[in-house]
Amino acid sequence: MSILLAVFLGVVVIILAILAIYHSNLKIAIIATGVVGLFSSIIYLLLAAPDVAMTEASIGSGLTTIIFFYVLNKIRKSNG
Amino acid sequence: MVKKGLILLILVGFVAIISNLLINFTGSEELNPLAKHYAEKGATEVGAANLVTAVVVTYRGFDTLGEVTILFLTAAIVGFFLKVYHRDNQREEKLRKTSEILVTASTLLVPTIFMLGVYIFINGHLTPGGGFQGGAVIATGVVMMIMAKPNVTFNHKLLALLESISGVGFVAIGVLGVLLAAGFLDSTLLPMGKFGTLLSAGVIPIIYILIGLKVGSELTNILGSLKETQNEI
Numbered sequence: 001m002s003i004l005l006a007v008f009l010g011v012v013v014i015i016l017a018i019l020a021i022y023h024s025n026l027k028i029a030i031i032a033t034g035v036v037g038l039f040s041s042i043i044y045l046l047l048a049a050p051d052v053a054m055t056e057a058s059i060g061s062g063l064t065t066i067i068f069f070y071v072l073n074k075i076r077k078s079n080g
Numbered sequence: 081m082v083k084k085g086l087i088l089l090i091l092v093g094f095v096a097i098i099s100n101l102l103i104n105f106t107g108s109e110e111l112n113p114l115a116k117h118y119a120e121k122g123a124t125e126v127g128a129a130n131l132v133t134a135v136v137v138t139y140r141g142f143d144t145l146g147e148v149t150i151l152f153l154t155a156a157i158v159g160f161f162l163k164v165y166h167r168d169n170q171r172e173e174k175l176r177k178t179s180e181i182l183v184t185a186s187t188l189l190v191p192t193i194f195m196l197g198v199y200i201f202i203n204g205h206l207t208p209g210g211g212f213q214g215g216a217v218i219a220t221g222v223v224m225m226i227m228a229k230p231n232v233t234f235n236h237k238l239l240a241l242l243e244s245i246s247g248v249g250f251v252a253i254g255v256l257g258v259l260l261a262a263g264f265l266d267s268t269l270l271p272m273g274k275f276g277t278l279l280s281a282g283v284i285p286i287i288y289i290l291i292g293l294k295v296g297s298e299l300t301n302i303l304g305s306l307k308e309t310q311n312e313i
Contacts, residue, residue, distance in 0.1 A: 050208035051132055054200070058216035063299065066223050070306040 006046050009039045030068045037061035127272040128205040128281040136210065137284050141265035145254065147212075148291060152247065155298040162305040178228055186228035193221035201292030205281040211288040215295025222300045226307055234304035239297045246294035253283055253290075 013036050020032035037060025044053035111119060118135055126134040136144055200207075201214030225232055257266040265287070273280035 051210070051213060054209050054213040055216060058213070058220045062220035062223055063216065063303070066226075066303070067306060070310060073310060 002046050006043055009043050009046075013039050013043070026072055027069075030065060030072065033068070034061045034065035037064070123275065126267055126281060126284070127275055128267075128284055129275065130205055130207060130210075132208070133205045133210055133284060133288070134281075137205075137287055138265065138267045141254070141287075144291070145250065145265070148247065148250065148294060151295060151298055152243075155243075155302055158302045159305055162309045178230065183228050186224050190221050190225050190228075193224065194218055197221065197292070197296065201288050202285065203278070204288035204292075205284045206278070211291025212295055214288075214292040215297075215299060218292070218296035219299035219303065222303055226303065230307075233308075234300065236301060236304065239301045239304070243294050243297040243301070246290040246297070250287060250290045250294070253287060257283070 016032045016036045016039070020029045020036065023029045023032065037056055041053045041057035041060065044050075044056055110116070118131065118139065122128070122131045122134040122139075126138045128134040128138075197214045197216075197218035199214075200209040200217055201211050204210035204214070254265040258264050261268050267282035267284050267287075270282045270286075272282055278285070
């Protein structure tokens, strides 16, 4: 069961990572990056690494997403 | 065409080098001597129920000090480049109204997230997690607070003071270890206590509380300065 879940999450993570690189809308790309962090934290939990899972969930999906959004907003403003 | 062929050639070369490693790889059945020492003697030498903490704070405590320094430098550089030139607290930003659900949920969730973060770093020597994780969880609580109330302001002086005190305290504990115990950041500075209780593992809980406060205030400071420079060009 947990192997099936891990494989499913792994496939979703790879798809979202490709989406994050190639999508032309930056907002969708940033959200895809955040979801990659969230799902990979579940994978870390399944691999029995709760410490890394905690770090990944809070930094990878929480903080970097909002920092990317702030930077995107700032770049848009300075470009007019 | 030639360029793509060259890239393909390089990739094939990498595959040839790495596949050799992959084919000959056999997982070792037993731990190497260093890991064996940590796994067998960690509990008695350091007294921490969470062996990861024993390695991170005591055996590799100097590396942790380096990580804290890196995070401090990052926060300092972000603060330097995002200097707020026109701090203007009177002018309210014209923002889209926050959703009712987010505001209501945040009044319940923000204190709970803060409490979870504090729990994680106080119990760093017993349960998974530690100073870095706890601090990062506190910072995600701050993110939620900013999203629910976009006009919230931060007391940067208080955050900087908290961060400096924790950083100096961490180094001071390390130096006290040199003077009173076996070496820099040695955890036997305080009595070991009963294995598995909150007041055990010597000085590790104090170090993790300091690291948690430091990381939390640093990340909050970065978020606060990013937020305050949003309506500047």
